[in-house]
Amino acid sequence: MEKNYLYCLLRPESDHSLDQQLALLAEITQSFASSLHIEDTLQIAMERFMDYLDAEAVSIFLLENSNRELVCHACAGPVDVSGLRLDSSQGIAGHCVATMQSEIVRDVLKDPHFASSVDAGTGFETRSILCAPLIVNDVCIGVLELLNKKGGDGLFDDRDKHLLTALASSAALSINNARMATALVEQERVQKELELAREIQERLLPSNQEDGFPVSGMNVPAREVSGDFFDFFALDDGRIYFNLADVSGKGINAALLMAKTSSLLRCLAKTHPDPGELLNLVNNEVCETASHGMFVTIVSGFIEPQAGVIRLSNAGHQPPLYHHPDGEFEEIPAEMPPLGILADLEYPVVTLKLDGGRLYLFTDGVTESLIDEQQMLDVSGLIGLIQDMSALTSRQCLENIIAEIRRPGLRQLDDITLVVIECNNDQTEASAEPRQLLELHFEADPDYLCEVRTQVRQAITQLGCPETVIAELILAVNEACMNIMQHAYEGDCSGKIVLEINGSAQDVEFVLTDNACPTDTDCIKPRDLDDIRPGGLGTHFIQSIMDSCDYGHLENGRGNYVRMKRKIGGV
């Protein structure tokens, strides 16, 4: 029957002309569509409904409080019932919510659903009711109710019902739109607050110190705020306090526990030199106040920079990785539960002598980061990255690892936090010492050039310089090889060439030697580029790309060398 309401509306014997009905529908729909203040518009609509449908009173009730209550948001008539709350399972309105059907009740006293208590409270005498549900996407959000038809026989008829059903649809839609708009505004407000929280949180993390400071760290939150944190600072006695932690969960609640725990540690570390006792104190504090089963996994400790000794305790955190100076990796395991689970625990202290090695602390955001669509980096992958970058300073190493696991196109699932500790100054300088990245022997045959370029790329990629620099360096080496093939060996493809690449964090050196007759090195110079002609460009390329380039004869008088250098550190 409901589906036929258009037919009923359009019937010619209607009290109102078809034009009038359509005009009302159009007007109401239009005013709902253009309104920014839904409550005001509803109020005006109520008056129009009451006049047009010739009722004594009209009211609109919306479901609230998890649909348990119907609350009057607008009304018209002799009694103001706005704000009135009804139990949504009772009364004719409640019945309408339950059935989601429009309903005419000609004599309320004969209807078992009628709740007379409202009339008793207001003094209004309800005789008949016309009630239509407000439905959006098959969900009832409230009801529209007309009371007591004034004219005719005092009874609402089917035409009134169908018109009210149409008006209710329009009202329901606009109420829903207004709610969505409000939700959007609220969402933006929350977003702004989250950004503010992120700013504050970033300030809780330490800034990296000048080069040579034993600790550096980085944190990249997955969302606006992070549940990870790290900290480090120098104490008056020359020791350095450090920590790295992961609060369970993400978002604001994790960030608040993070702020609390890091503040406690920052304060207590200054007066409690034993890392085990420090964690015990903070654990008891967190246990007392942490709620919702939240906890904190943490590695926390002290460094004696001169001795290169670290004393640390671990509360349920991923084992830190110790990279021995000889290249081996060792996990420093944890046996105790996280902070916030069980009070009065004794956290054991591990003492580690760095001996020129490095200690890596990280959260599971690092090891669980995706390296392709499905595969996670894992500890083994992290070890691989650390090995690739071991020639770099610890700061560069940190930045490159983070860049590697945050390559564009890869989704970041969790907060990423990484801390590197390195004490031995000699070791820092050692990484500045060049080490051999490649020694390649090949014949002066142009067919080998492609393989040479591949090997050069592999060797210098571990220096961590940008692709543009890598491409230039490859071009320069290629040109130098060509010079030897064409000029020193004069096209004799059986001649021998040796390429050595030595790299440090600061610069890279390429040395090419041949066994050809000593060449006149004075003849090797770039040509004037304004003189456009084929050939002679190679030497110009080399000199443009390299910071220095020198040529000479081998001491045994049988061969030549070219040595090319380019700075890369801090570029």
Next chain:
Amino acid sequence: MSYEIREESGYAVVELLGEIDLSCSPRARETILGCLEKGSNVLVDLSGVTYIDSSGVASLVEAYQNAKKSQQRFGLVGVSDAAMSVLQLARLDKVFPIHLTVQDRKLQDESNPAI
């Protein structure tokens, strides 16, 4: 390196593909000069070039000079980033006529009929 030659808009378009170094630049040179010798106007398509060294660049310079001498049209189209950075290093990016596509070159020819 591999190459393809096609006729397009009154040009012999030589499309070079892959890495052009001393091992193959003589072949690239012969191919391009061969087209010019047949009297064609020549465009070299470098969109598929992943590496080019000075010997490859030298072949292009020679072809350009030969074309000028014999009053044939010559140019480069679709120069890849890898090739462009080498041309820039040689400061030849402003010397060669370079266009995005053969069609772009054709439009310029129409507005400027002189070679």
